[in-house]
Amino acid sequence: MKVFRFNLLIGIVSMLFFLSACNDTPNSIGNGSLNKKVDYGTVTVDTFYATDFSTIPNQILTSSLDRFMLGNYKTYQAWTCIKFFQWPDSLTGKTITSATIQLKGLYHFGDSTASLTFDALRAVQSLTNDSLTYDSLTLNSNFYYNNSPLPIKTFIPVGDTEAITISILDTTMLREWFSTNTDTMHLNDGLILRPTNSNIIKGFYSFNNSDTAVIPTLSITYLDTNGNAFTYSHKVGFAKYISTLNRASLITDNNLIYVQNGISYRGLVSFDSISKVSSNWPISIFRAVLQVTLQSSVSVSRDSLYISTVGSSGVADGVAYSVSQRDISGSHPLYSFDARQIAIRWLSNASARKVLLSGYAEGSSFDLFKLYGNGVYKPRIIITYSLQR
Amino acid sequence: MNNSKYILFLFIFIGMCPLITHAGGSSFSRYGFGDILRTGDSRTYALSGTGIALLGDGFINELNPAGLARISLTRFSTGFEYNNFLSKDETGSSVYSTGAFQGLAFAFPISIDNGIVMSTEFTPYSKVSYGITSPLFDTLLQTTQHRTFYGSGGLSYLGLGLSATPITSLHIGARLNYMFGRTRQYQTIAFDSTDYASTTFDRAAYYSGFTLTLGTIYDSVGTLIDVPALRSLSVGFTITTASSLDAEIQRTYPLSSFFYNDSTNSETGTSGIPLSLGFGFSYLYQNQYRFLGDIVLENWASTNYFGLPPVNIRNSVRTSFGFEAIPAKDADSFMKRIVYRAGIAYNSTYYEINGVGINEYVMSGGLGLPMGPESQLNIGLQVGIRGSMNNHLQKDTMIRLSVALSASELWFLKFEEE
Numbered sequence: 001m002k003v004f005r006f007n008l009l010i011g012i013v014s015m016l017f018f019l020s021a022c023n024d025t026p027n028s029i030g031n032g033s034l035n036k037k038v039d040y041g042t043v044t045v046d047t048f049y050a051t052d053f054s055t056i057p058n059q060i061l062t063s064s065l066d067r068f069m070l071g072n073y074k075t076y077q078a079w080t081c082i083k084f085f086q087w088p089d090s091l092t093g094k095t096i097t098s099a100t101i102q103l104k105g106l107y108h109f110g111d112s113t114a115s116l117t118f119d120a121l122r123a124v125q126s127l128t129n130d131s132l133t134y135d136s137l138t139l140n141s142n143f144y145y146n147n148s149p150l151p152i153k154t155f156i157p158v159g160d161t162e163a164i165t166i167s168i169l170d171t172t173m174l175r176e177w178f179s180t181n182t183d184t185m186h187l188n189d190g191l192i193l194r195p196t197n198s199n200i201i202k203g204f205y206s207f208n209n210s211d212t213a214v215i216p217t218l219s220i221t222y223l224d225t226n227g228n229a230f231t232y233s234h235k236v237g238f239a240k241y242i243s244t245l246n247r248a249s250l251i252t253d254n255n256l257i258y259v260q261n262g263i264s265y266r267g268l269v270s271f272d273s274i275s276k277v278s279s280n281w282p283i284s285i286f287r288a289v290l291q292v293t294l295q296s297s298v299s300v301s302r303d304s305l306y307i308s309t310v311g312s313s314g315v316a317d318g319v320a321y322s323v324s325q326r327d328i329s330g331s332h333p334l335y336s337f338d339a340r341q342i343a344i345r346w347l348s349n350a351s352a353r354k355v356l357l358s359g360y361a362e363g364s365s366f367d368l369f370k371l372y373g374n375g376v377y378k379p380r381i382i383i384t385y386s387l388q389r
Numbered sequence: 390m391n392n393s394k395y396i397l398f399l400f401i402f403i404g405m406c407p408l409i410t411h412a413g414g415s416s417f418s419r420y421g422f423g424d425i426l427r428t429g430d431s432r433t434y435a436l437s438g439t440g441i442a443l444l445g446d447g448f449i450n451e452l453n454p455a456g457l458a459r460i461s462l463t464r465f466s467t468g469f470e471y472n473n474f475l476s477k478d479e480t481g482s483s484v485y486s487t488g489a490f491q492g493l494a495f496a497f498p499i500s501i502d503n504g505i506v507m508s509t510e511f512t513p514y515s516k517v518s519y520g521i522t523s524p525l526f527d528t529l530l531q532t533t534q535h536r537t538f539y540g541s542g543g544l545s546y547l548g549l550g551l552s553a554t555p556i557t558s559l560h561i562g563a564r565l566n567y568m569f570g571r572t573r574q575y576q577t578i579a580f581d582s583t584d585y586a587s588t589t590f591d592r593a594a595y596y597s598g599f600t601l602t603l604g605t606i607y608d609s610v611g612t613l614i615d616v617p618a619l620r621s622l623s624v625g626f627t628i629t630t631a632s633s634l635d636a637e638i639q640r641t642y643p644l645s646s647f648f649y650n651d652s653t654n655s656e657t658g659t660s661g662i663p664l665s666l667g668f669g670f671s672y673l674y675q676n677q678y679r680f681l682g683d684i685v686l687e688n689w690a691s692t693n694y695f696g697l698p699p700v701n702i703r704n705s706v707r708t709s710f711g712f713e714a715i716p717a718k719d720a721d722s723f724m725k726r727i728v729y730r731a732g733i734a735y736n737s738t739y740y741e742i743n744g745v746g747i748n749e750y751v752m753s754g755g756l757g758l759p760m761g762p763e764s765q766l767n768i769g770l771q772v773g774i775r776g777s778m779n780n781h782l783q784k785d786t787m788i789r790l791s792v793a794l795s796a797s798e799l800w801f802l803k804f805e806e807e
Contacts, residue, residue, distance in 0.1 A: 025520070026537050026539065027522055028524075030783050031522070031781075032743070032780070033521075035700070035701075038700065039536075039538065040523075043529050284578055285588065286530075286578070386578070
């Protein structure tokens with residue numbers, strides 16, 4: 001009897017336990033008991049306008065780009081730093097008799113028919129540091145490079161995609177470059193190409209391209225121990241550019257936001273007006289569109305902008321970002337961004353309700369976007385949301 | 390380990406298992422603290438929750454602490470409930486099922502002569518469990534919103550009770566109840582239009598606070614009024630104080646992986662538990678048939694929720710009657726020692742939705758199966774209906790099955806098989 005009772009109990013309880021573990025998918029039964037106003041909240045579409053804006057300089061990390069720039073145009077300047085290294089062991093210590101550098105073009109800014117000229121300067125310090133700016137480079141010229149131009153010959157055809165050739169005539173420097181692969185004496189810090197022209201900036205393929213046919217190439221002729229001449233092409237190296245622009249020549253209208261690629265300058269736009277919504281936080285944000293209106297642009301090769309969130313330090317923190325879509329249906333071209341993630345962040349826990357406007361791939365061109373900062377076309381964010389209590 | 394211990398651990402294990410349910414119940418539980426549970430002990434479950442005036446040795450009266458006064462052995466009780474809902478509205482019907490731990494209670498006699506018994510119990514107080522999908526065309530956005538509302542959680546209380554018999558036939562008791570729990574409302578929102586993002590919203594409310602239940606039972610009314618036929622009539626009264634539970638609502642907006650943290654805000658306030666008054670009687674006829682009746686009134690409408698009147702809530706009145714056929718003391722077989730129970734209840738619940746008061750009718754029945762000395766396996770079945778389909782509401786048909794164990798310390802002792 002006792003065993004029977006025990007088994008009865010176990011059986012009943014187990015049956016109930018497994019029965020109750022059924023999952024039930026929600027359905028519309030009971031929908032009528034919901035209070036649509038309270039339970040759904042009120043869907044609202046609000047537009048909030050920018051409360052402040054400015055144009056701020058920015059440092060571009062050009063060493064990781066697919067291109068580097070060289071040349072002068074108006075007050076724009078772009079200097080190139082280039083270095084070849086990691087020689088084959090079989091070449092170290094060889095007697096170099098000549099060398100040429102070939103750079104393959106892919107971009108220009110300015111007068112496409114203008115000629116490009118430059119000096120080649122021997123670098124005497126490492127230039128790989130991404131924080132190196134134009135000002136520090138030129139103010140400490142004797143520290144970073146030998147200010148006497150190297151003897152070179154150049155062949156620079158007109159045309160964006162043409163390759164230019166730089167013949168280096170200083171074989172002493174070349175032999176020092178090739179003397180070792182473990183350079184502790186700053187024998188090989190590469191070259192600085194300082195533009196001397198005035199009407200064009202050209203862009204060249206950097207080492208960060210998978211197609212070895214277009215990346216910078218150092219071709220050398222050397223002698224073996226028997227005095228026989230051989231040639232060799234080397235494609236391992238590092239290149240970047242350092243650029244500058246006269247700020248006063250860029251920012252000529254305080255009502256505009258200037259987004260200048262290639263230098264760069266970015267727009268910093270504040271939306272403190274959004275705090276009206278945050279008093280009701282949290283809300284369900286279904287959509288948020290940030291819009292900026294173009295006043296004019298010049299030499300646009302990539303017609304796209306980029307927004308990103310800003311941390312408490314005032315710089316882009318990359319937590320949320322968005323790429324624009326362009327609408328030219330109105331009287332003024334409009335750039336629209338999906339800013340839902342940014343709006344959520346602004347309304348929840350952001351220390352700064354600001355957004356940075358930059359050019360898409362801002363290191364790859366010198367595109368300039370002039371955007372309205374004030375007036376009826378000033379930046380705005382349109383938020384579709386529902387209050388939830 | 391003997392079978393008794395296996396059974397105890399089985400109950401505790403099941404009680405601790407989190408049951409994964411989605412819909413699980415009626416949409417009415419979206420309001421207030423959800424469905425208020427009034428099961429009492431496993432014995433009173435089959436009596437439709439009737440037992441304010443019930444006094445005895447064989448169970449722990451969770452409806453009235455004065456009802457502990459006759460306990461002579463250390464006792465415990467625990468149970469498990471299977472709950473099945475058939476909800477029906479003008480659009481169709483749906484069946485939901487859930488399972489739940491019914492609580493755990495212990496009682497320890499301190500002075501049998503003076504009726505001093507201490508008890509401690511952990512008991513579910515309310516339950517929220519629902520899932521509703523709701524489409525709505527948004528005229529502003531010109532697209533259809535699809536919202537799914539989920540609710541879960543509920544309140545429980547941890548009670549510390551004490552009874553005493555100061556004078557013959559008069560039993561008093563008090564229980565301090567620490568009420569606590571969390572209710573969660575979770576919402577997903579999606580649109581037909583791809584212009585609008587799907588969102589989720591999570592609202593969790595945490596409650597805690599104390600109430601005090603005072604009770605009394607007078608077990609010989611007939612003697613008091615000199616009517617011998619009513620000598621076995623008991624009357625009981627309970628009062629549970631109103632209370633303002635500390636409440637914290639945490640609203641969470643789950644964010645994408647772009648973000649470091651979910652976005653939350655919290656708000657603190659109070660949420661009211663109403664004054665509860667209970668009256669009951671119990672009449673034992675020929676030592677074999679017990680008739681019981683209870684009425685419980687709770688003034689929910691006067692409570693507040695974060696300083697505001699609660700939405701869709703009214704005062705509640707619950708009336709119930711129970712019947713119990715008790716075996717003869719000299720019953721010598723298993724079948725003869727079975728207790729038979731039945732009950733009915735009418736509950737004017739505290740829900741009032743779309744202007745319609747939600748009323749509940751329950752019939753119950755059950756058995757008390759002897760499981761050993763001073764121990765019973767109580768099986769109770771409640772069948773009820775709730776609500777109406779007026780004003781686009783729903784009607785619930787409920788089937789609840791409870792299996793619970795009520796045992797004394799003797800249950801752990803090993804006896805020779807007969």
